[in-house]
Amino acid sequence: MLQHCLRTLVRLVSTRGAQMPADKARCRLCVKLVGGGTVLYQFSLFGFGSSRKPDVESADSWMAEPITNLQYLKENKHDMKCRMEAMIMRIQAEFCHALEKEEQEEGGKKFIVDKWEREQGGGGITCVLQDGTVFEKAGVNISVVSGLLPPSAVQQMRASPGLLPSGVWKFVRSTHELCSKTGVSSVIHPKNPHIPTVHFNYRYFEVEGSDGEKQWWFGGGTDLTPNYLEEEDVTHFHRALKKACDCHDKTLYPKYKKWCDDYFFVQHRNERRGVGGIFFDDLDEPSQDKCFDFVTSCAESVVPSYVPLVQKHKKETYSYKERQWQLLRRGRYVEFNLIYDRGTKFGLYTPGARFESILMSLPLYARWEYMHAPAPGSKEARLQEVLRNPREWI
Known part of the structure; x- marks a missing residue:
């Protein structure tokens, strides 16, 4: 051997x-x-x-021209903001192309590409596929923004706001914080109830306080939200994420898996949004390069963790009852995103925010039913039990 x-x-x-x-x-x-x-x-x-081949060399495959001038990205490929922008442009393109392939094999649609600019600095590229054959709504968004932030936005930037030095914190409490944020975010709502919803987000922040002190950190994660519990699917998904983590440190997956279970908790429902994945924030050690390599590995695990599940279930038949349950689960998804999610709050509190791109995570259709409870012993009740009592999948 x-x-x-x-x-x-x-x-x-x-x-x-x-x-x-x-x-x-x-x-x-x-x-x-x-x-x-x-x-x-x-x-x-x-x-x-x-x-690793520099991400900027994959520019021919990107969904649009980058927010930052391409020549500038090439000339400054060692600057972390430029490296991160090139990486998320590549990830956006790879994911969109993979989803388009599954969609068009069924005679469906392609992504529309909407590039936008932000008056206060930067912009983004929103790719949306809506009312498709496989995907009812699929959004893959990148944003590269900079400028001054009000305290309401600053409070959503880190999991632990106290990590900001006291001088900077006083500064942002009284006026604004100079910030640069680069990230990719995606939510996929398939049409078939047997295909899970998936979400991922990977981001990089740089901030500068009134005294000129700078800080940087990474955050992100990937998580799965099925309507019906297929243990084989969930195990496959978690195994792909664990593999991405283990390449860097075998202690990361269990730590970030638990963080994910805790973060995506719909408190008023006493249940998780889904079956978890990984989630982390405030990542600023052991070094900037190692953090970037780790985040890149996590982002690259999205296609192999999710697309096989699409391929497996996209041709399955489903009933009216299963469709109604899917819409109810989407209602829970909306509740979490609008009430608890820090990423959504950060976007909504940012001056000049583009609300269409922020709210792309919401499904095209959802349902709320008064006092709904699944029948004991049903497939729906089996899922709800797991959402209330997270499990170890591998």
Whole structure:
């Protein structure tokens, strides 16, 4: 087994090395052998990020011209704001193309691309597919905004506002905070009740206070909201996210899985919005580069974690009763997004916000029924039990 793995590793290193200039091909191999135990070998590739093709080189496939001038992105590809913008442009395009493929195989529609500008600084690209064959409403939005923020928006920026230095906090409490935010956000509402809804959001903040001190951090996550519990689907979804986390640190998935369960809690309903995933915020260690590599891995896990579920269920038949249950679950989705979600609040409180893009996460159709409760022992009740008592899926 060890010999086979080492041969595989050599081929991997050779392939990666062939994809970059010789002076960039830096990859350290660490091998760990444990005698008498269950671990036969362990290896890791450090410097993997240095072998990654710069995201800005994928510009030909993007859904639109970037918000920042493309030449500027190329000339400043080491600046984190530029790196993040190029990465989310690539992720947006890859996800849209993957969803369009599933939609058009069923004779459906393509995404409309709406590029917009914000008077106070920056703008965004909103891609929406509405009233399709597979997707009732699918939105994939990127935003690159900067400017001054009022206290109401600042309070939504971090999970722990106290992480802002006291001087900066006093400054934003009395006036404004200079902020730059770059992120990608998506919510997919399929037509078939057996295809889950998926949401992901990955973002990067830079802020500067009145004393010139700067801070940066990342946040984000991916989560799944099914209407019917298919344990195989949920396990597949969580396994893909765990794989993305484990490439960086095996302690991350369980920590961020719990954070996700806690964050997407509809308190007045005493249930989670869905079956979870990962969620994190205020990520600013161990280094900016390592945080970016981690966020990139998480963003890249969206297509393999979700699209197979679309392929599996998109041709399934469903009943009127199942459709009505789907609409009720969407009502719960709306309740969370409008009452609890910090991302939605941040957008709505930001001056010059584009409300159409912020509210793209809302479904095309939803339903509220007075005092509804699923029948005991039903498929609907089985899902609700999991929403009230989160489980470990892998």
